[in-house]
Amino acid sequence: xxxxxxxxxGTLLGxxxxxxxxxxxxxxxxxxxxxxxxxDLAVVGAFLAWAVVDRWGVSPFVAMIxxxxxxxxxxxxxxxxxLDRSLRAGIxxxxxxxxxxxxxxxxxxxxxxxANVKSLGGNAxxxxxxxxxxxxxLTVSALGxxxxxxxxxxxxxxxxxxxxxxSGRRMRATAQDPDTASLVGINAxxxxxxxxxxxxxxxxxxxxxxxxxxxxxxGAGPTQLIFAFEAVVIGGFGSLWxxxxxxxxxxxxxxxxAHIDPQYSIxxxxxxxxxxxxxxxxxxxxxxxxx
Amino acid sequence: MTAIPTTxxxxxxxPELPSDTWEVRRWSAASRWSLGPIAxxxxxxxxxxxxxxxSVVQKLTSLLILVVLAVMWxxxxxxxxxxxxxxxxxIGLGAYGVIFLTQHHVAAYLxxxxxxxxxxxxxIPTSWLVLRLNVGGQFAIGTWVVAEVxxxxxxLDKSLGGGTGTSLTALRxxxxxxxxxxxYLVTLAVTFxxxxxxVVLLxxxxxxxxxxxxxxxxxxxxxxxxxxxxxRTLFILAATGCGAGGALILANTLxxxxxxxxxxxxxxxxxxxxxxxxxxxxxxxILGAIIFFYIQDRFANYGAWYLVGLGVTAIVFTLALPRGLxxxxxxxxxxxxxxxxxxxxxxxxxxxxxxxxxxxx
Amino acid sequence: MTxxxxxxxxxxxxxxxxxxxxxxxIEPGETVAIVGANGAGKSTLLRAVAGAHRPTRGRIVLDxxxxxxxxxxxxxxxxxxxxxxxxxxxxxxxxxxxxxxGRVRGRQGAWDVWSVIEAFPIxxxxxxxxxxxxxxGEQQATAIGRAxxxxxxVLLIDEVSLGLAPVAVDGLYGSLGAxxxxxxxxxxxxxxLKRVQAFADRIxxxxxxxxxxxxxxxNLTREQITGAYxxxxxxxxxxxxxxxxxxxx
Numbered sequence: 087x088x089x090x091x092x093x094x095x096g097t098l099l100g101x102x103x104x105x106x107x108x109x110x111x112x113x114x115x116x117x118x119x120x121x122x123x124x125x126d127l128a129v130v131g132a133f134l135a136w137a138v139v140d141r142w143g144v145s146p147f148v149a150m151i152x153x154x155x156x157x158x159x160x161x162x163x164x165x166x167x168x169l170d171r172s173l174r175a176g177i178x179x180x181x182x183x184x185x186x187x188x189x190x191x192x193x194x195x196x197x198x199x200x201a202n203v204k205s206l207g208g209n210a211x212x213x214x215x216x217x218x219x220x221x222x223x224l225t226v227s228a229l230g231x232x233x234x235x236x237x238x239x240x241x242x243x244x245x246x247x248x249x250x251x252x253s254g255r256r257m258r259a260t261a262q263d264p265d266t267a268s269l270v271g272i273n274a275x276x277x278x279x280x281x282x283x284x285x286x287x288x289x290x291x292x293x294x295x296x297x298x299x300x301x302x303x304x305g306a307g308p309t310q311l312i313f314a315f316e317a318v319v320i321g322g323f324g325s326l327w328x329x330x331x332x333x334x335x336x337x338x339x340x341x342x343x344a345h346i347d348p349q350y351s352i353x354x355x356x357x358x359x360x361x362x363x364x365x366x367x368x369x370x371x372x373x374x375x376x377x
Numbered sequence: 378m379t380a381i382p383t384t385x386x387x388x389x390x391x392p393e394l395p396s397d398t399w400e401v402r403r404w405s406a407a408s409r410w411s412l413g414p415i416a417x418x419x420x421x422x423x424x425x426x427x428x429x430x431x432s433v434v435q436k437l438t439s440l441l442i443l444v445v446l447a448v449m450w451x452x453x454x455x456x457x458x459x460x461x462x463x464x465x466x467x468i469g470l471g472a473y474g475v476i477f478l479t480q481h482h483v484a485a486y487l488x489x490x491x492x493x494x495x496x497x498x499x500x501i502p503t504s505w506l507v508l509r510l511n512v513g514g515q516f517a518i519g520t521w522v523v524a525e526v527x528x529x530x531x532x533l534d535k536s537l538g539g540g541t542g543t544s545l546t547a548l549r550x551x552x553x554x555x556x557x558x559x560x561y562l563v564t565l566a567v568t569f570x571x572x573x574x575x576v577v578l579l580x581x582x583x584x585x586x587x588x589x590x591x592x593x594x595x596x597x598x599x600x601x602x603x604x605x606x607x608x609r610t611l612f613i614l615a616a617t618g619c620g621a622g623g624a625l626i627l628a629n630t631l632x633x634x635x636x637x638x639x640x641x642x643x644x645x646x647x648x649x650x651x652x653x654x655x656x657x658x659x660x661x662x663i664l665g666a667i668i669f670f671y672i673q674d675r676f677a678n679y680g681a682w683y684l685v686g687l688g689v690t691a692i693v694f695t696l697a698l699p700r701g702l703x704x705x706x707x708x709x710x711x712x713x714x715x716x717x718x719x720x721x722x723x724x725x726x727x728x729x730x731x732x733x734x735x736x737x738x
Numbered sequence: 739m740t741x742x743x744x745x746x747x748x749x750x751x752x753x754x755x756x757x758x759x760x761x762x763x764i765e766p767g768e769t770v771a772i773v774g775a776n777g778a779g780k781s782t783l784l785r786a787v788a789g790a791h792r793p794t795r796g797r798i799v800l801d802x803x804x805x806x807x808x809x810x811x812x813x814x815x816x817x818x819x820x821x822x823x824x825x826x827x828x829x830x831x832x833x834x835x836x837x838x839x840g841r842v843r844g845r846q847g848a849w850d851v852w853s854v855i856e857a858f859p860i861x862x863x864x865x866x867x868x869x870x871x872x873x874x875g876e877q878q879a880t881a882i883g884r885a886x887x888x889x890x891x892v893l894l895i896d897e898v899s900l901g902l903a904p905v906a907v908d909g910l911y912g913s914l915g916a917x918x919x920x921x922x923x924x925x926x927x928x929x930x931l932k933r934v935q936a937f938a939d940r941i942x943x944x945x946x947x948x949x950x951x952x953x954x955x956x957n958l959t960r961e962q963i964t965g966a967y968x969x970x971x972x973x974x975x976x977x978x979x980x981x982x983x984x985x986x987x
Binding site for chain 3: 252255256258259262263265266267268269270271272273274
Binding site: 175 | 454458460462506507509510514515517518519521522523525526529530532533641644645648652656680681682684685687688689690691692695696699
C-alpha cells in the first residue's frame with residue numbers, strides 16, 4: 087500500500103511543481119532564456135496575496151484572483167524595463183540581469199515583510215484539512231486534488247491559447263524565428279513582453295498555492311526555481327504537458343525519498359534530475375524547440 | 378612573432394609602394410611598463426605583515442580570497458562563456474575538505490592544498506554532467522543543483538558537523554597573531570598561483586580556442602577547436618581555485634556551516650565583482666574585488682538594503698556597462714596591462730634596412 | 739503617387755559598405771527587378787527597404803510616407819512586405835498557420851487564405867502539413883502567400899527562383915503576373931536574366947553596392963545587362979544616359 091501512497095501523494099505534489107515550472111517553460115520556449123528570478127516572482131505572488139488576506143480578510147483563493155492582474159502588469163513591466171534590452175545583448179546578459187533581479191527581490195521582500203515565514207493555509211478554510219480515503223492507508227487531500235486540477239486546467243488553457251488563438255500563434259512564430267516574425271508584421275517585443283507577463287502571472291498563482299499548502303518566506307525563491315527547473319528538465323523541454331509529467335515525477339521522487347528519511351526528500355529529487363541528465367534521450371529533449 | 382606578407386599593389390595603380398610585412402606581438406608598451414609596478418606590488422604584499430596591524434592583515438586576507446573567487450568566476454564566464462551559479466559547490470567542498478583532512482591529522486595548510494586539488498578531481502565527473510547542458514541558463518541551474526546536492530550530502534554527514542557547522546580545530550595550536558599571518562601568506566601564495574595559472578592558460582592555444590568559442594562555438598568546432606575539452610579545462614581550473622578559496626575562507630574565519638559556505642550568495646558576490654570590474658577582461662575581476670570589498674566593508678550594516686543595492690547595480694551594469702569598469706577603461710584608453718592580447722603591427726621595410734615603425738592596431 | 743521611393747540609401751556591416759548611394763522609384767503596379775552578382779548588395783538593399791537592416795544614410799518613402807526610422811513590423815502594417823531569402827517559413831507551424839500569422843490588423847483586402855490558395859493551387863493539399871516538410875517550390879509559394887496576407891501595396895521578393903525547378907518557377911511568375919494586374923508593385927531580386935527581361939518593367943543592375951545600370955527592360959539589351967552584371971569596362975553605359983531614365987523608346 088505504501089507504494090501506491092507514494093505515487094498518489096507524489097502526483098498531487100507534482101501539480102504544484104508543474105504550475106511553478108509552467109511559466110519557466112513558457113519563457114524558455116519563447117525567448118530561450120531561463121529567468122533566474124522566476125522562483126522569487128512566485129514568492130512575490132504569495133506575499134502579495136498574504137498582504138491582501140491580511141488587510142481585507144478574504145480567502146486566499148480570492149486573493150489569488152485579485153493579484154493576477156497585478157502579476158500580469160508586473161511581468162510586462164519587468165520585461166519592458168530591462169529584460170527586453172538584456173535579450174538583445176547576448177546570452178550571458180539575461181542570466182546575469184535576472185540573477186540581479188532575484189537578489190534584489192529577495193532582499194526587498196525581507197525588508198518589507200521581515201524574515202518570518204508566512205502561511206496562507208490557515209485562512210483557506212476547511213479545504214486544507216479535508217480529505218478522502220480511497221482505500222486502507224491511502225488518503226488523498228482535497229487541497230492536493232484541487233491544486234492538481236488547477237494545474238491541469240491552467241496548462242491546458244495555455245496550450246489552447248498557443249495553438250488556437252492568433253496571439254498564441256504569433257507567439258509560437260516569434261519563438262521559432264523572431265527576425266522573420268517582424269518581417270510578417272509581428273511586433274516581437276510585444277510578444278515577448280506578453281510571454282513574460284503570462285509566465286509571471288502563473289508563477290504568482292503557483293506561489294500562492296505553495297503558501298496555502300505550507301509556508302513561504304522571502305528566501306524561498308531559489309528553492310522554487312530549482313524545483314521548477316528540475317520539473318522542466320525531467321519532463322523534457324519543449325512541451326507544456328511534459329512539464330506536468332516532469333512535475334509529477336519530481337513529486338514522486340521527493341515523496342519516495344521522504345519515505346526513506348525526511349532529510350532525503352529534496353536530495354532524492356536532485357538525484358532523479360541528475361539521472362535524467364545522464365540519459366542520452368534527455369539531451370535530445372533538452373534542445374528541442376518550442377512548437 | 379610571425380611576419381605576414383601582403384600582396385603588392387596593382388601593376389598599373391601608380392608609384393610602387395614599399396611592401397609591408399605585418400607581425401603579431403603579444404607585449405604592448407603598456408604591458409611592458411606595468412611589469413615593474415606589478416613586481417613592486419607583489420613584494421609589498423609579501424612584506425605587509427611586517428609593517429601593518431593585524432587587523433589590516435586580516436582584511437587583506439579576505440580581499441585576496443575575493444580576488445581568487447572573482448578571477449575564477451571570470452575565467453568560467455568571461456573566457457568560457459559558462460555562467461555558473463553553483464561555484465559555491467566547490468567553495469564549500471574545499472572548506473569541508475580541509476575539515477575532513479584535519480580530522481585525519483593532516484597539517485592545516487597542507488590540507489588547504491590537498492582540498493583544492495581534491496575539488497579539481499571531483500569537478501571532472503561533475504563536468505561530465507553539467508557540460509551536457511548546452512544552453513546557458515541550463516548550465517547555470519545545473520551547477521546550482523550540484524551545489525545543493527553537495528550541501529545536502531555534507532549536512533547529512535554527522536562526522537563533519539551536520540547542519541549546525543564545525544570549526545577548524547587544527548589551527549588552535551597557533552597563537553592568533555601567527556595564525557593570521559600564516560593564513561595571509563598562504564592566501565597570497567594561492568592568489569599568485571591562481572593568477573599565474575590563468576595567465577599561462579590564456580597565453581597557450583587554449584586562450585585562442587576560448588576566444589574562438591566565445592565568438593562562435595559552431596564555427597570554432599568546425600575548424601578543429603576541441604570545444605568540450607577547452608570548457609572542461611576551465612571548469613576544472615575554476616573548481617580548484619574556488620576550492621582553494623573555500624579552504625582559505627575556513628582558515629580565515631575558523632567556523633563554517635553548510636548553509637552559508639554552500640550558499641548562493643557567494644555566486645552573487647562573484648557575479649557582482651566580475652560584472653562591475655569587467656567580464657572577460659583580466660584586470661577587471663581584481664578591480665571588482667577591490668570595489669566589492671570596500672562596499673562590503675562599508676555598507677554591510679545596512680542589511681538587506683545593501684543586497685538590494687547589489688542586485689540592482691548588477692542589473693544596471695549588465696545593461697549599461699556590459700564590459701564593466703575595466704572594460705570601459707580598456708576601450709577608452711586602449712590599455713592592457715598584461716601580455717594577453719594580440720596586436721598586429723606594421724613593419725615598414727625600407728630598401729636595405731629593416732626597422733619597426735609605429736604601432737598599428 | 740509613387741508607390742515606393744528610395745533615396746541615397748547607404749547600408750552596410752560595420753566598415754563594409756554593402757549598399758552605396760542607391761536611388762530609385764517604383765510606380766504603382768510596376769515591377770522592378772534587381773540583378774547582380776552575389777555580394778552586390780541586393781539582399782541588403784531589400785532588407786534595408788523592409789526595415790530588417792538599419793541604413794547608415796538615406797530615406798525610404800512608402801506611398802508618400804517616410805518610413806526610414808520605422809521598425810519592420812510597422813512597415814508591414816503600412817503595406818510593405820518582404821519575402822526573405824531562403825523563404826524563412828515558421829518550421830513547426832502548418833502551412834495554414836503560416837498564412838494566418840501573416841494577417842495584419844488594419845490591412846483587410848483581397849487577400850485571404852482562399853484567394854492565396856487560388857493563386858497558388860499547390861498549397862491546398864498542404865494546408866495542415868508542417869512547413870518544414872515542404873519542398874522548395876511549395877515553400878516559396880507559401881512564403882509569398884504569407885506576405886500577401888497582409889495585402890501589401892509593395893511586395894519585395896528576395897531571390898524569386900533560387901533553388902526552384904523551372905516548372906515551379908513558371909507557375910510562380912504566372913501568379914505574380916496576376917498580382918501586378920491588381921495594382922501591387924513588385925521589387926524582385928532575380929538571378930535568371932531571361933525571366934527578368936520577360937517579366938519586369940524596369941531593371942536595376944547592382945555591382946559592388948551601387949546601381950550601375952537602370953532602364954526599361956525593353957530598352958536594355960542582353961549584352962548591356964550582362965556587361966553591367968560583370969562590371970566589364972566599356973559595356974555598361976554610365977547611369978546618366980537618356981536610356982536609363984525610364985522614358986519609353
